[in-house]
Amino acid sequence: MLMTRSHLSDATLQKLPAGTKIPAYDRGHIAPGIVHLGVGAFHRAHQAAYVDECLAAGDMEWGITGVSLRSPDTRDALSPQDGLYTLAIRSSGEEELRVIGSIQSMLVAPEDPGAVLAALTDPHTRIVTLTITEKAYLRAAGGGLDVAHPDITHDLANPQLPKTAHGFLAEALARRLAAGTPPFTVLCCDNLPANGATLHRLLTEFAELRDARSATAGDTMIADHIANAVAFPSSMVDRIVPATTDADRARIAGELGVDDAWPVMTEPFRQWVVEDNFPAGRPDWEKFGVTMVGDVGPFEDMKLRLLNGAHSGVAYLGLLSGHATVDRAFADPAIRKFVDGLWAEAIPTLPEGAGLDTSTYTAELAERFSNTALAHRTAQIANDGSQKLPQRIIASALECLEAGTEFVHLTLVVAAWIAACAARGKTLPEGHFTDPLDAALTALLDQQLPANETVTAVFDLAGFAGDHAERQTLIEITAVHLVHLRRDGPTLAFAALGI
Ligand code: CS2
Numbered sequence: 001m002l003m004t005r006s007h008l009s010d011a012t013l014q015k016l017p018a019g020t021k022i023p024a025y026d027r028g029h030i031a032p033g034i035v036h037l038g039v040g041a042f043h044r045a046h047q048a049a050y051v052d053e054c055l056a057a058g059d060m061e062w063g064i065t066g067v068s069l070r071s072p073d074t075r076d077a078l079s080p081q082d083g084l085y086t087l088a089i090r091s092s093g094e095e096e097l098r099v100i101g102s103i104q105s106m107l108v109a110p111e112d113p114g115a116v117l118a119a120l121t122d123p124h125t126r127i128v129t130l131t132i133t134e135k136a137y138l139r140a141a142g143g144g145l146d147v148a149h150p151d152i153t154h155d156l157a158n159p160q161l162p163k164t165a166h167g168f169l170a171e172a173l174a175r176r177l178a179a180g181t182p183p184f185t186v187l188c189c190d191n192l193p194a195n196g197a198t199l200h201r202l203l204t205e206f207a208e209l210r211d212a213r214s215a216t217a218g219d220t221m222i223a224d225h226i227a228n229a230v231a232f233p234s235s236m237v238d239r240i241v242p243a244t245t246d247a248d249r250a251r252i253a254g255e256l257g258v259d260d261a262w263p264v265m266t267e268p269f270r271q272w273v274v275e276d277n278f279p280a281g282r283p284d285w286e287k288f289g290v291t292m293v294g295d296v297g298p299f300e301d302m303k304l305r306l307l308n309g310a311h312s313g314v315a316y317l318g319l320l321s322g323h324a325t326v327d328r329a330f331a332d333p334a335i336r337k338f339v340d341g342l343w344a345e346a347i348p349t350l351p352e353g354a355g356l357d358t359s360t361y362t363a364e365l366a367e368r369f370s371n372t373a374l375a376h377r378t379a380q381i382a383n384d385g386s387q388k389l390p391q392r393i394i395a396s397a398l399e400c401l402e403a404g405t406e407f408v409h410l411t412l413v414v415a416a417w418i419a420a421c422a423a424r425g426k427t428l429p430e431g432h433f434t435d436p437l438d439a440a441l442t443a444l445l446d447q448q449l450p451a452n453e454t455v456t457a458v459f460d461l462a463g464f465a466g467d468h469a470e471r472q473t474l475i476e477i478t479a480v481h482l483v484h485l486r487r488d489g490p491t492l493a494f495a496a497l498g499i
Contacts, residue, residue, distance in 0.1 A: 007259040010082045013099065016256055020086075023101030025055050027082070030063035030104055033283075035119050035184075037165050038132035039066035039074050039106065045087055045241045045266040047129055047189060050290060051102040054283040062127075062283045063104040065119045069132060069165065075106040077261035086252050086263040090373035096268075097255060109168070113161050120172030121181065126280040128172075129187045130199070131237075132165050134387035135436045137192065137202055141463025145205040156209055159219070166206040173230060174220040185231045185278045191308055193300060193391045196234035196275060200226075233275035234296040236303050240267045240368060242376040267371055269364070273299040298354035305346040306358065307365055309392040309413070310339045314369065315381035316416035319428060321490050326376040330369040334494045339369075341409040341497060349399040382433035385417040386441075386462040394464050394474070401470045408481075411474060412493055415481035418458055421445060437461055451482040 006012050013022050034051065036043055043066075051062050066083075068074050078085060083103040089096040109116050119125060140146040145166075147153075155167030162168045173183055186203075188195040207223035214221060242265050252263040274285065276292040286292050293299070311326070317338060318329030329335050347358045393413045400407035422445040424432050435441060444457050455478045458464070465471040484493040 005253065005257070005259050007261065008081045008084050008086065008099070008256065010084070012258050013084070016099070016258070019097075020256065021096075021098040023052065023056065023084075023099060025058070025060070025101070027101050027104075029060055030055060030102075031061045032065050032104055032119070032122065032124050033062040034127045034129055035065045035067060035116075035125050037067050037069060037128065037130045037168070038136070039068055039103070040131060040133075041244060041264045042237075042239070042241045043129075043131045043189070044085060044100065044103070044264045046237055046239045046270060046272065047131075048100055048102045049087060049098070049270070050272060050285060050288050051283065052100045053288040054285070055102055057284075057287065059283055061124075062102075064102050065125075066103045066106045067109055067116050067119070067168075068106070069109045069136070069163070069168075072108045072111065074262065075108050078103065078106055081261065086256065086260045088248070088252060088263055088265050089268055090265060090371070091268050092370075092372045095255075095373070097252070110163070113163075113168070116168055117160075117162075117172055117175065120168060120184070121175045121179070123181045125184050127187055127278065127282060128169065128184050129189055130165060131189045133384065134190060134192060135384050136165060137190070137199065138164065138166070139198075139202065139387075141461075142466060143463070145202050147205075147209065152206065152209075155206075156213060159210060159214075166203055169203055170207050170210055170222055170226070173226060174222045177222065177225050178220045182280055183225070183230045185233065185280050185282070187233055187235060187274070189235055189237045191237070191304060191388070191391070193304060193395070194234055194297065195300070196232040196296075200230075200232035203232075231277045231279050233277040234300065235275065236271070236273040236296050236299040238271040238303055238307065239269065240371075240374060240376060241265065242374050243380055245375075265374065267368060267374060269368055271303075298351045298356055302350055302356050302358065302361060304391050305349065305396050306343055306362060308388065309346055309396065309410070310342055310365065310369070311381050312385065312388060312392050313339060313342055313409070313413040313416070315378040316385070316413060316420045317490050318378040319382060319420045319432070320416060320423065320485065323378060325374075326369050326378060326381070327372045327374065329378055330366075334490065334499050337499045338409060338412070338494060338497070339366075341499070342413070345400055345405065345407050345409050346396045348403065348405055349396045379433045382417075382420060384435055385421070386435050386437045389414060389417060389462070390464060397474055398465060398468055398470065401473060407474075408477065408497055411478045412481045412497070414464070414474075414478045415455070415485055415493070416490070418445070418454065418478075418482055419485040451479040451486065452476070455479040455482060 087098045138146045155162045188199045204227045273291045323329035397407040397410040
């Protein structure tokens, strides 16, 4: 007879093997205090784990209502499990399993935008956190709101039935204002520079467009309120979270003795630096390892330029060198040396006097990138390069250019991105990674123009370096790398750098 295994849920928690950490609090008594937009694996390994610790310490007002803006997959996996899931904290040779209980309920925005708005307007909701990925902020090439994006047009025309984070936040803040409910604090947790201020600017822009329509409809005007009365603290978030595989699911089920439809894999390291600006209150995060500061800027720059910048380099050069995972790519002596060169170029661009310890930081990064238990796929990091490279690579390269220092390693990352995009459907599988600009990028790359023309067109398309006076220099140096990559792959490009 075939035995069916039960699944993870409140009812099966007590049956889990000793050694599995489970929520040590009464989940029935959590009050919802946070709505999170974008309940992907990253949120579940990061913010939800910190909040789980607050709840365990008795601060029960911060339960999370998880919202997916697009797909029902996470809700479908977690709802039958009462919102519970396993966090597998993996380092080479070790694995710690922890069941997280901080997600109380899950909503899927396209199915029921009204329910999402109800959660956002609930007076208990005092913080809205976001991990919706870089591309969902709908920035145009120049950095402002992409006002021509169909979802923005839709949300302006249908404020009660939004699709975008902007539409939900603006409508919820308008309803709270009309009802006399104080606004929630908006805490952006995506890898954008000055992420709080960036979202604040984009949302104010959206609200101004909305107000222009509301003026005739007699609806609540919201732009001034958002500009002046809503807090948007910035935050730097860090934890490496590879996508879960079926092998992970099978292994975790074997270890737990119950099925978990969507466990999350991560590393031991985690970091969260948050600007302390929460007029509506917040959990005592500092008790659980969150660093509360006045200015997140230096930490954000260090993380984006050293961790994420190196990650993108390892991903594109790794893909072009045939490495499927970060640890394997990083074990390649040429790539390892390349990353040191990239760090040497990027470190001087970081603010002095902010007390950043870059040598300890990069030593720690080297160890994290070498974690063989993560199998973090280069293709995963390769996604959405057009959205990631400006803050990870281009910003540092432009600052090097202004300071008169080297930036050849930085520009090789841009060339490697272009070459990796062009390799899809040839030496890399079709659709191996994706980008919101794929349609235009593919059409351009299919023309096989000379390197200089290709790089210029890609910079135009992605808005790289904007109208910076030195844009042309960046293009020329990137084009030289692309010539090398086209001729003989990373080997020749590395050789030109003396690697
Ligand atoms: C990665 C990040 O996929 C990517 O682009 O660089 O997700 C990275 O793993 C995290 O930012 C680490 O905190």
